[in-house]
Amino acid sequence: MKKIDLIIIGGSAAGMVTASTVRKFHKDKTILIIRDQPEVPVPCGIPYIFGTLKSSSEDIVPDKNMTDKNIDILIDRVIKVDLKEKIVETKTGKKFGYEKLVFATGSNPTIPSFIKGTELKNVYTITKYIYEIDALKDALKGLNKVVVIGGGFIGIEVSDEINKLKKNVTLISSSKNVLWKSFDEKFSSKVEESLINRGINLIKGKRATEIAGDGKVSHVVFNDGDKMEADAVILALGTRAKSELAKDAGLSLDETGAIMVDGYMRTSVKDVYAVGDCAHKTDFFTGKTSGVMLASIAAAEARIASLNMYGIVSSRKSLGTVSAFSTKVGNLVVASAGLTEMQSVEEGYDVIVGEASATDRHPGKFDDVSMQEVKLIFERRSGYIIGGQISGGVSVGEMINIIALAIQQRMTISEMVHLQIATHPLVTSAPTAYPIVMAALDALSKY
Amino acid sequence: MKKIDLIIIGGSAAGMVTASTVRKFHKDKTILIIRDQPEVPVPCGIPYIFGTLKSSSEDIVPDKNMTDKNIDILIDRVIKVDLKEKIVETKTGKKFGYEKLVFATGSNPTIPSFIKGTELKNVYTITKYIYEIDALKDALKGLNKVVVIGGGFIGIEVSDEINKLKKNVTLISSSKNVLWKSFDEKFSSKVEESLINRGINLIKGKRATEIAGDGKVSHVVFNDGDKMEADAVILALGTRAKSELAKDAGLSLDETGAIMVDGYMRTSVKDVYAVGDCAHKTDFFTGKTSGVMLASIAAAEARIASLNMYGIVSSRKSLGTVSAFSTKVGNLVVASAGLTEMQSVEEGYDVIVGEASATDRHPGKFDDVSMQEVKLIFERRSGYIIGGQISGGVSVGEMINIIALAIQQRMTISEMVHLQIATHPLVTSAPTAYPIVMAALDALSKY
Structure with a gap:
């Protein structure tokens, strides 16, 4: 052997x-x-x-x-x-x-026990097996009404992509807002607006309780008794x-x-x-x-x-998950790291929140300028940053990593206010308005 | 009163x-x-x-x-x-x-004493007075051969912009490489290549010693005796x-x-x-x-x-300048924070350098993908990060701020290796290849 x-x-x-x-x-x-x-x-x-x-x-x-x-x-x-x-x-x-x-x-992928009929034909999950992904993509060719259940990242991204195939796509999010684990309402709303503008039928705050049909999917039944026709159902309810x-x-x-x-x-x-x-x-x-x-x-x-497998090279242990996420729907990028305001309050944190917005290039007269909105959440007494959310254009994808790093390094509100950053007209907001710093300053002013 | x-x-x-x-x-x-x-x-x-x-x-x-x-x-x-x-x-x-x-x-702007003839007509500096900027822009309409002296950020940006007016632009950098205060040769070379591809005549390693002409500029004289015709000279030699x-x-x-x-x-x-x-x-x-x-x-x-003007609100003093810069020439964005490798060696640091590259979206099959190259410089014994340089697309403008923050927070190589970051196919490199982390890992492997 x-x-x-x-x-x-x-x-x-x-x-x-x-x-x-x-x-x-x-x-x-x-x-x-x-x-x-x-x-x-x-x-x-x-x-x-x-x-x-x-x-x-x-x-x-x-x-x-x-x-x-x-x-x-x-x-x-x-x-x-x-x-x-x-x-x-x-x-x-x-x-x-x-x-x-x-x-x-x-x-x-989770196959939920609280939804009946998940064994029917044309009920799918998003797996990491190419043959299963290909089979789903292939099956979609002959189907029109696609219902995606789950308002998390996978649900949203898959809905938006299948919508590009000119299917009739419905996204069902049982929570009040999509992406509620990563974003407070203001940011979730932007994503929802973008999804709707892109032609996706969004149903929020209702639970799908049953996938019904004779051998194969014909409709989805909701907790309030409503029914919706469906040719295919994709379950995006976590893993x-x-x-x-x-x-x-x-x-x-x-x-x-x-x-x-x-x-x-x-x-x-x-x-x-x-x-x-x-x-x-x-x-x-x-x-x-x-x-x-x-x-x-x-x-x-x-x-x-x-x-650390062959002797300890770097004794830094895993610090736990900071939950750093980003996604893009159309031209809108949203990103989050750490706790949302809602989560932090639920967990019992006494928080101070700061917000700021700025254009992602400056002056704002350049073509293709996007607005960036930043929200930062700090522990009131320690001043530690415990969360941040950003919306804007493509560069938000890296900007959130500034916040992710600040969280991991246990940066305080005062350190964030005094950050020196690189700015340039063609690639960032203005130094006078840099929204991460300005959101920290906004929070500091609320003490 | x-x-x-x-x-x-x-x-x-x-x-x-x-x-x-x-x-x-x-x-x-x-x-x-x-x-x-x-x-x-x-x-x-x-x-x-x-x-x-x-x-x-x-x-x-x-x-x-x-x-x-x-x-x-x-x-x-x-x-x-x-x-x-x-x-x-x-x-x-x-x-x-x-x-x-x-x-x-x-x-x-500095008017250098080591160049003769700076008082001639059609010799300009880049000031912050609108009427002077307008006057220069206006004057350029009737002039063709524009010589910009100074290979720093202002010299490069002004050269590239005046080149867009279809002028014959020459950029003179007395140093071996442009932007040498902020970049090591590899990154400076990318900028130089981009400038040349965009049609700018780049002269390196020669000093302009005299601006000559009868009342107004007619040519520039170099330290080796060479001469070059010029209708206008712009001095970009610092402030x-x-x-x-x-x-x-x-x-x-x-x-x-x-x-x-x-x-x-x-x-x-x-x-x-x-x-x-x-x-x-x-x-x-x-x-x-x-x-x-x-x-x-x-x-x-x-x-x-x-x-801190009306009582001390945040006793964090100025930490000194980390020199965080970014600029864009064509589609190339380059950015730097902290010391270059050359500077750090000159200052007597014993350094370890790590490098990595990755596409700025993943998989690399997406349209408009740029390569990101990252170089990080660490103090060998303390492990502190003391510098970083990045080239790539637009998101480099925010990515350098991750490094700027790491420098200000005195992050170590081990902390950088274990960074949790947000990645997404449409807005960042792959999590397996994220080049800031991979460059830190590369450095760690060189101990």
């Missing part, structure tokens, strides 16, 4: 970053990724396969990124892990010994850690079913790690178990595991 | 931010800005008046921004300040008493603090002629402040006197002065 230094189960973001980071620091280790699909999509790019990209082939991560680094890939499914003997066994009967083992098995293999092997799971890990991504068994969607996460602020799953967090966790 | 709570001499970025910040915190104070020009241009927008904008009228800061906040503006020139009696006297004979006084008098008024009043100046201030922007006399280009600056790293003048620094200084 062949013994490999490092076996990684799963070949998406978490698995790839683990492999390439270990390789960067250890030229001599043998590394094997075992994954159960021939091609891996760029995970965050999946919604864009439906409309913007020509086909799923444009959203594939080249294996060359790994094989060029002398990282082996095996297309197979791991069916058993013997943690005691340190052996991994695959569906095709292969067995490998390992020195270190990393679970990067990802997540599956759950894929941890059956780890559980069967004897690893501890957390209350959400994710593989339990410590701050260095170590599981309950020596030499075994878990990273990415399948791994236990905590919230940066509360320390509570977090359900936020993002490729960016997966990559950060993979780096933590990799840098 | 009328007594005003706060008089600000100068109405550009530093003066306006001082006025509006004090107003935000003190509704009851009387505030008067005295400035010597009827209209104030957006300072960083000045180069764009020549090509991109239709006229200087598109680059004016509306007085409404001030007057709406109950801030008075007087168009006049302060000719005398009596610091003992606390009286300001203007050219038109007006006298005002003050409680607090702020010098925000700005800077003048000097405008501090004559302060000096005459008895304030201390530093060795560069800037008004001496402490960490709260207080001058040598009680109740008198100086902010912006006219005020003494120190370098964030070395503590040395710094010659870097930027509207963004002026705004930051104005906020420090304002927040």
Whole structure:
């Protein structure tokens, strides 16, 4: 039986970053990724396969990124892990010994028990398997009325993309506002307005309770008894850690079913790690178990595991999830990091909020200028920044990372007010109006 | 004689931010800005008046921004300040008493003594006076061969803009590379390549020693004896603090002629402040006197002065200048914060450098994708980040602020490696390849 230094189960973001980071620091280790699909999509790019990209082939991560680094890939499914003997066994009967083992098995879309009829034909979820994505894209060709259930990021992005195929798209968000976990109402409203302007039928504050039809979907039933015709239903109601293999092997799971890990991504068994969607996460602020799953967090966790796998190179533990998100609907970019005002109040924080807006180029007479709106949330007494939201044009995608970094570095309102920033007429707002600084100043003035 | 709570001499970025910040915190104070020009241009927008904008009228800061906040503006020139009696006297004979006084008098372009003939007709500098900018733009209509001397930001931006007027533009940079104070060779070269591709004649590593002509410019003479025909010469060789008024009043100046201030922007006399280009600056790293003048620094200084003028609201002093810059030439955006590798080595730092590149959207199959290149410079032993440079598309303008913030917060290489960031296919690079994190990782691997 062949013994490999490092076996990684799963070949998406978490698995790839683990492999390439270990390789960067250890030229001599043998590394094997075992994954159960021939091609891996760029995970965050999946919604864009439906409309913007020509086909799923444009959203594939080249294996060359790994094989060029002398990282082996095996297309197979791991069916058993013997943690005691340190052996991994695959569906095709292969067995490998390992020195270190990393679970990067990802997540599956949630099939909600509170909606009946999810087993009907033409009910779909958004998975990370190319053949399933292709099958959905293919099926949509013959269908018109598409109902997407779930007002989170995936629901919104998939609705907007399928709308580009000139389908009749309805998005159902049971909450009062879309993206309510990441945005306060003002920012969610902008997204909703953009979706509606782009021709998407938005239904808010009502729950779908049943998907009905004779063998295949014909309509969706709501909690208030209303019915809506549908040719296809796409469930976008979150994801759950894929941890059956780890559980069967004897690893501890957390209350959400994710593989339990410590701050260095170590599981309950020596030499075994878990990273990415399948791994236990905590919230940066509360320390509570977090359900936020993002490729960016997966990559950060993979780096933590990799840098501390063969001796501790960087003893900085995972700080927990700061929930840094961005998305784009039409020309509108919205982004969020940390807690929303609503969440922070619910969690019991005494907060001070600051807001500001400015054009994203200056003077405002340039063509293609967008307005940026910034909202920052601070703990009143400590002054720590605990959240921020921005809307505007493309550069908001990087601007939110200024806030994400400020949160991680425990910056205070006073430090934010006095930030020195680079500004330039063609690429940022004016130095006199830079909205992150001005929002901090606005908050400071409210003490 | 009328007594005003706060008089600000100068109405550009530093003066306006001082006025509006004090107003935000003190509704009851009387505030008067005295400035010597009827209209104030957006300072960083000045180069764009020549090509991109239709006229200087598109680059004016509306007085409404001030007057709406109950801030008075007087168009006049302060000719005398009596610091003992606390009286300001203007050219038109007006006298005002003050409680607090702020010098925000700005800077003048340097007229170099090492170049002969600068007094000839058709020799210009880029000032902040609209009538002078208009006069230059007007004069250019009848002239073709324009020589810009100085390879800094102003020289480059003005060259690129005048080139848009279909003039024959030559840019002379006496240094080996343009923008050498802010970029290492690799990034400077990208700018040079872009300038040349856009049709600008670039001359590097030669000094202009004389501007020659009979009454008006006819040619430029170089240190090696070469000559070049020229209809107009624009001097872009830096700026000097405008501090004559302060000096005459008895304030201390530093060795560069800037008004001496402490960490709260207080001058040598009680109740008198100086902010912006006219005020003494120190370098964030070395503590040395710094010659870097930027509207963004002026705004930051104005906020420090304002927040500590009536009692100390935020005792965070000025940390010194981190030199955060960005500019755009064609579709290329380059940005820098902190020390370059060359500077850091010259200053005696023992550094580790990391580099990475990635597309600014992902997957790379999207239209209009730009490559981002990132270089980070760390102190080897402390691990502190001391500099960063980025090239790429528009979002680089905000991305550099992530680095600027990291420098100001004294982030270490390990903290940078483990940054959680927001990524999205349409607005950032991939989470697996985010180049700031990857450059930090690259540096960490070199220990």
